[in-house]
Amino acid sequence: MTQKPSHRVDPHLVIEKYDPEAELMLMHxxxxxxxxxxxxxxxLFLDGEIIVKAVPHCGYLHRAVEKLCEKLAYVQITPIVDxxxxxxxxxxxxxxxxxxxxxxxxxxxxxARWIRTIFAELQRIASxxxxxxxxxxxxxxxxxxxxxxxxxxxxxxxxxxxxxxxxTGARFHYNTHTIGGNRHDxxxxxxxxxxxxxxxxxxxxxxxxxxxxxxxxxxxxTRGVGVLDGELALELGITGPILRASGIDHDLRRDAPFHxxxxxxxxxxxxxxxxxxxxxxxxxEEMKESVRLVREMVGAVPEGPINxxxxxxxxxxxxxxxxxxxxxxxxxxxxxxxxxxxxGTQFPYRLKIRxxxxxxxxxxxxxxxxxxxxxxxAILGSLDPIMGEVDR
Amino acid sequence: MAVNEEPKAALATASRTHTSDDAGHFQHPLxxxxxxxxxxxxxxxVFDDLMTWGLKNALWMxxxxxxxxxxxxxxxxxxRVDMDRxxxxxxxxxxxxxxxxxxxxxxxxxxxxxxxxxxxxPEPKWCIAxxxxxxxxxxxxxxxxxxxxxxxxxxxxxxxPGCPPNPEALMAGMxxxxxxxxxQRTGKFVTPEVKPELLKITNPSVPRLNDPARxxxxxxxxxxxxxxxxxxxxxxxxxxxxxxxxxxLSPLTSPDFEGLLKELGIAELPxxxxxxxxxxxxxxxxxxxxxxxxxxxxxxxxxxxxxxxxRKGADEAEPEHFExxxxxxxxxxxxxxxxWAVRVKAGQPVLTLSGIxxxxxxxxxxxxDLLGVTFAGHPDLRRLMLTENYVGHPLRREFPAxxxxxxxx
Numbered sequence: 001m002t003q004k005p006s007h008r009v010d011p012h013l014v015i016e017k018y019d020p021e022a023e024l025m026l027m028h029x030x031x032x033x034x035x036x037x038x039x040x041x042x043x044l045f046l047d048g049e050i051i052v053k054a055v056p057h058c059g060y061l062h063r064a065v066e067k068l069c070e071k072l073a074y075v076q077i078t079p080i081v082d083x084x085x086x087x088x089x090x091x092x093x094x095x096x097x098x099x100x101x102x103x104x105x106x107x108x109x110x111x112a113r114w115i116r117t118i119f120a121e122l123q124r125i126a127s128x129x130x131x132x133x134x135x136x137x138x139x140x141x142x143x144x145x146x147x148x149x150x151x152x153x154x155x156x157x158x159x160x161x162x163x164x165x166x167x168t169g170a171r172f173h174y175n176t177h178t179i180g181g182n183r184h185d186x187x188x189x190x191x192x193x194x195x196x197x198x199x200x201x202x203x204x205x206x207x208x209x210x211x212x213x214x215x216x217x218x219x220x221x222t223r224g225v226g227v228l229d230g231e232l233a234l235e236l237g238i239t240g241p242i243l244r245a246s247g248i249d250h251d252l253r254r255d256a257p258f259h260x261x262x263x264x265x266x267x268x269x270x271x272x273x274x275x276x277x278x279x280x281x282x283x284x285e286e287m288k289e290s291v292r293l294v295r296e297m298v299g300a301v302p303e304g305p306i307n308x309x310x311x312x313x314x315x316x317x318x319x320x321x322x323x324x325x326x327x328x329x330x331x332x333x334x335x336x337x338x339x340x341x342x343x344g345t346q347f348p349y350r351l352k353i354r355x356x357x358x359x360x361x362x363x364x365x366x367x368x369x370x371x372x373x374x375x376x377x378a379i380l381g382s383l384d385p386i387m388g389e390v391d392r
Numbered sequence: 393m394a395v396n397e398e399p400k401a402a403l404a405t406a407s408r409t410h411t412s413d414d415a416g417h418f419q420h421p422l423x424x425x426x427x428x429x430x431x432x433x434x435x436x437x438v439f440d441d442l443m444t445w446g447l448k449n450a451l452w453m454x455x456x457x458x459x460x461x462x463x464x465x466x467x468x469x470x471x472r473v474d475m476d477r478x479x480x481x482x483x484x485x486x487x488x489x490x491x492x493x494x495x496x497x498x499x500x501x502x503x504x505x506x507x508x509x510x511x512x513x514p515e516p517k518w519c520i521a522x523x524x525x526x527x528x529x530x531x532x533x534x535x536x537x538x539x540x541x542x543x544x545x546x547x548x549x550x551x552x553p554g555c556p557p558n559p560e561a562l563m564a565g566m567x568x569x570x571x572x573x574x575x576q577r578t579g580k581f582v583t584p585e586v587k588p589e590l591l592k593i594t595n596p597s598v599p600r601l602n603d604p605a606r607x608x609x610x611x612x613x614x615x616x617x618x619x620x621x622x623x624x625x626x627x628x629x630x631x632x633x634x635x636x637x638x639x640x641l642s643p644l645t646s647p648d649f650e651g652l653l654k655e656l657g658i659a660e661l662p663x664x665x666x667x668x669x670x671x672x673x674x675x676x677x678x679x680x681x682x683x684x685x686x687x688x689x690x691x692x693x694x695x696x697x698x699x700x701x702x703r704k705g706a707d708e709a710e711p712e713h714f715e716x717x718x719x720x721x722x723x724x725x726x727x728x729x730x731x732w733a734v735r736v737k738a739g740q741p742v743l744t745l746s747g748i749x750x751x752x753x754x755x756x757x758x759x760x761d762l763l764g765v766t767f768a769g770h771p772d773l774r775r776l777m778l779t780e781n782y783v784g785h786p787l788r789r790e791f792p793a794x795x796x797x798x799x800x801x
Contacts, residue, residue, distance in 0.1 A: 032509060060505075062501065063535070068531065068532065083460055150470065158467070231687075234688045237691070238751075248723060250688075255726060256726070326691070350787075354690060362751060362753065391777060
């Protein structure tokens with residue numbers, strides 16, 4: 001138990017032992033506060049304005065997805081998991097169908113893998129844009145109301161949603177991935193539109209940098225705030241940009257390639273600071289990298305079929321043999337995976353979804369003590385939690 | 393007399409166009425005075441119209457945005473759709489707002505808060521249900537934690553269907569609400585009423601942080617007294633290891649997971665799932681793996697097997713049990729996952745992994761909450777997702793998927 005380094009914050013601090021003289025104030029933060037990115041609540045014990053202990057409460061959006069999956073046939077689950085991480089539904093679907101494909105030992109056609117890769121990278125840009133906009137809104141007054149960056153980011157995000165809408169017919173909640181491939185092929189002339197959108201975004205990312213990560217006010221608000229130690233991040237199971245901002249060079253796109261990532265070179269961006277600024281910088285750099293990947297790949301999508309699964313007439317025709325497996329992929333927020341227990345029927349016996357956001361939020365009791373209340377909002381925002389995924 | 397009757401008749405017709413009341417029905421001295429004073433009711437009618445115009449063109453919105461629809465709500469407020477031009481300002485406090493937009497699924501844990509926020513809004517106020525979850529609960533409607541439609545406890549004025557509705561659809565809903573407000577002033581529309589018996593949904597649980605019953609040491613004592621020999625045996629090495637030096641972490645080693653398993657007497661990996669480790673070896677294995685480079689906690693997943701069922705299929709001799717699977721990952725190039733499982737009877741505790749991997753804290757709380765698996769030595773074993781006063785563990789197989797017993801049914 002004492003293996004924990006001594007400098008680590010004790011998340012289970014007993015308040016009576018803190019300082020009997022100090023008059024602590026209990027402040028409820030959330031669950032309807034707009035900067036909680038949905039519905040998330042924390043009980044903050046304050047000594048003056050300094051947080052002594054933070055007790056997060058989640059479950060305000062617990063929609064019983066895992067129970068629902070147990071009573072649905074395998075092919076019916078894809079639209080359900082769309083709603084878990086509603087900022088990046090594409091990667092949600094991909095992670096789910098990849099578990100089923102691994103269990104069925106299905107080979108996905110090369111064209112489908114390339115399309116999935118392009119979708120995942122476009123989704124990463126859209127997700128990070130939304131994060132940058134809302135994070136600037138969280139920091140609020142320091143950025144002249146913060147609404148400017150929010151408006152700009154949403155303008156560019158709509159470009160990507162339009163591209164997805166053209167392929168799948170939906171702005172989000174696409175339901176475009178099936179077991180063994182994709183449902184929708186790329187329409188004619190789509191790649192030109194993608195390239196045009198990428199040109200616009202590539203041109204505007206430096207503008208965002210000037211407004212955020214290179215802005216002196218933004219830097220003062222975020223530098224040295226919420227420093228997350230890399231070793232603690234690994235223990236907590238934190239993945240994705242947050243882990244990379246703590247100096248750990250780990251990205252499943254490069255380290256355990258899925259889709260078509262083994263055919264392209266992914267440059268992994270890391271930062272050493274581990275603070276809110278480092279997390280922002282990593283995400284902006286990742287957007288640039290995703291733009292590069294999409295530009296490189298969209299013109300070179302190989303020809304061929306997009307689905308190798310046998311067409312099914314009834315949902316209950318897809319059965320998965322007895323077994324258990326875990327498959328995880330890199331989404332904009334980190335490693336999203338699922339532990340599937342199959343019992344040979346057409347329904348999953350148990351499907352545990354491994355959400356990156358839940359692990360990210362579990363860092364809050366370690367990050368918040370010693371910070372002020374205004375920094376708490378910056379720290380929570382920089383973790384980029386999506387409550388649908390935390391609570392499921 | 394004829395001179396006097398004429399303006400009276402004109403006033404009566406004028407008042408009828410603006411109120412639904414019959415002149416004789418409503419008895420108030422001041423009302424009679426307004427009817428008898430020439431020109432006054434025309435003035436109030438004009439004032440009424442002015443009020444209506446002001447109300448419907450300055451709808452300040454309170455976003456009760458819980459999930460996916462909240463993102464489309466934000467897109468509606470952002471640059472392309474821009475609801476600002478309809479006089480819609482988003483105010484994140486109920487005390488400044490006219491319209492509550494419920495965008496997203498409302499769970500039983502959240503519903504009392506929504507109701508409280510609704511009560512904090514000043515009159516006149518309106519409510520928009522955005523998206524299928526807010527309207528009916530959508531495909532979550534029968535599940536144990538979701539409210540099947542917010543109109544069970546809120547008076548909804550406008551429903552905006554879709555999953556999620558486009559921002560344009562939300563805008564159409566706003567226009568509908570504006571039309572409705574003008575009708576409300578002329579008396580052609582009546583505010584929807586809530587069924588009072590539906591208001592009594594689940595009581596919010598008050599967090600009692602300093603409740604002595606929740607002290608971790610007491611939890612541990614309770615579990616120790618649960619009469620399980622495995623805990624007593626395994627607790628001792630845990631304490632010894634705590635005093636020793638921390639294991640050296642060597643990144644990117646090439647660990648031999650199968651070799652480790654052979655030491656434990658497992659010759660080959662089973663094909664139908666992760667290898668099952670004896671309970672007393674569990675912590676030692678985790679510690680060894682961590683020192684071999686499996687530094688990242690991936691997940692902890694418990695499965696409930698009913699009596700007569702198991703991972704190999706139906707077997708009558710199989711008692712009811714839980715299987716708890718753990719997965720760890722190496723960091724960096726060629727990342728690999730190592731997974732193992734432990735098997736416990738119902739009610740038998742497992743030693744916590746939270747001393748080795750800090751992230752196991754919340755993962756184990758979640759499994760305890762949803763499946764009722766207990767973890768001995770856990771520093772803070774509380775429910776994570778459901779309310780503290782919730783009865784039962786919903787991910788157990790015998791728990792009904794359709795919650796017909798729910799209080800609002």
